[in-house]
Amino acid sequence: MPALLTNYYNLxxxxxxxxxxxxxxxxALGGFLNxxxxxxxxxxxxxxxxxxxxKISGDDMRSFPIDEARxxxxxxxxxxxxxxxxxYGWACATKAPIExxxxxQFLLGFLQTCIVQTFNTLLVDVFAANASTASAAGNVTRCALSAGGVAIVQPLIDSLRYGYVFTIIGAMTGISGLGAAILIRLKGMKWRRQRQI
Structure with a gap:
């Protein structure tokens, strides 16, 4: 954002x-509403x-389809x-109005917070006995992937430009995210039961 807004918009x-x-x-709004x-x-x-x-002793997740609920x-x-x-990528590429x-950016912040919060909540539900470990592992993985993404995004933008880079990133995250969500809904309960045996 800083390079884009400084170079293209002279901010x-x-x-x-x-x-x-x-x-x-x-x-903030995504976290609250989600x-x-x-x-x-x-x-x-x-x-x-x-x-x-x-609400008093908590729910037994062994028989509840928490994967589907979340x-x-x-x-x-x-x-x-x-x-x-x-x-967003194509708006940057075409130098759309800053508004x-x-x-x-507001919508991306909202949606991406909802997605991260949804799957972090599922991690905590599935690994309730080790909730803090599960949450920390999810956050470390997400942050490591983010750091790698930040390291490669600027060279990609320099060579491919904003529209194409964001289309590639969107397709990669969209396909992998949809695949993971579908797999969790289809196999989540079965995997949890196998882990408990």
Missing amino acids: SELQVGLTYLAIGVGV GKFLDINYRRTAGEVGFTIN TRFANVLILLDFFILVS VLLVL
């Missing part, structure tokens, strides 16, 4: 810093399978993220 350092507010608000949606999905799935939620709308989030990410970039 000062202060103005570049202020543009991060859009994605920051998206992240938490509510995850709770609703949990209750809805419990109702559909006739599962009684035990990933109910994951495919929608991943597809939206793909389209917004590709749109367009800020709206897309």
